[in-house]
Amino acid sequence: MTHSEGHDSQPTARTTLPLFPLHTVALPGVHLPLHIFEPRYRQLTIDLVTEVVPERLFGVAAIRNPTIDEVDELAHVHAVGCAVRLREARRLPDGRFDIVTTGHRRFRLLELDTESAPYLRATVTWLDDEPLPVGSEETVARLADVGRAAHRRYCSVAWQSGGWQSPPQDTEPALLAYLLASDCLLPLADRQELLEERNPLRRLRLAHRLLTREATFVSELRAVPPPQHEIPETLLRPNLN
Template sequence: MAIMPMFPLESVLMPGMPLPLRIFEPRYLAMFADIMTGDAEFGVVLIERGTEVGGGDQRFPIGTVAHVRAYYALESSTMAVAGGGRRIEVVRWLDHDTYPLAEVRDLPALEWRPGLADRHRQTERCVRRLLATASEYVDVPWSVDEELADDPVTAAWQLAGIAPIQTIDRYALLGSTSLTQLFDRIEGFCAEAEELIRLTASPFELDD
């Protein structure tokens, strides 16, 4: 168990994914001032109900440790870029006068097996196909030819991070207990998203 500063967000941070932040709330400015004197790490969890600003939100328990890579103090705010690392689960939230603090435990890392290479490539094709389809109708933050990490486990998490799917679906991916389950879920959510695109696109666009 560890005590960790926490940053609840309306998005899910996946291991291996970047997290740009603009920090302006006094509680999080104080949090960053504290963590930058130590290991520069904090936890990120998805907000279940409420908003990022003002507090009083309810939060999902599974999250990701973020490590600050760059930090720029401005006149009225702070810009930071962090990277997603290991997964954690909140055991209990602690009373803290300034910013959210929780007791957390690490979740087991997913293990790679050589026999997963073909499955990994299949899942990657599904994600890139969905990115190509979605980009024809909406702005997507990731390109079809987005580069992935050389490490296959990190690359698998990055596929979960760049797939243009619903936030709650991405949270389900974060809770995967094996790479096989992660691949199954990614492909399932991508198939659902592609079907939704087909249903909402006009017949003229589809025939084109």
């Protein structure tokens, strides 16, 4: 059965991706480790490793309601998701996989195909950022500085071990907000808002606001969450096993 969103009027070219609905939000440029145990997603992993799926890309869409166990219609997931690329796959003796993916590019869901493959497939259009305004370099630099400062404040109170790093100085403005926010244990709704924001300046402002808020919460509650994207070095090697 194929379900259609039915209200997309953009002339953007469509493409088809395998779709993995999750109770989390994938962000461009951010690592997302996954433990694969369901048979259909084991098959997806095999198809990614063997490049049956082009470019080792699949889509991740956040499930709207935590009580939903089976996604079979568009209303069950957020309309904007992120394609991720498989970087590493480690097969376990019982057939499960531990994999690492990296967020690649945002998309809007148009149709959901529940029949043509063992796993879900989706028809999507890509979503790109609005262009930065001419002469916005100073604004970008200022927002990057305050965003990095908020990131340092959050990490200094949330990670008592000090085992965190700021994003590289040459990080593109379009990716910086995602990387700053990836170290923070944000609610799904906040991560989804970041994903859907297509204006890089507003996204940096949003990341600053969220990090500042969360740093205050952590300080007041004296709770120390673990790093969300702490991935062993062995899983970040470029070759698939």
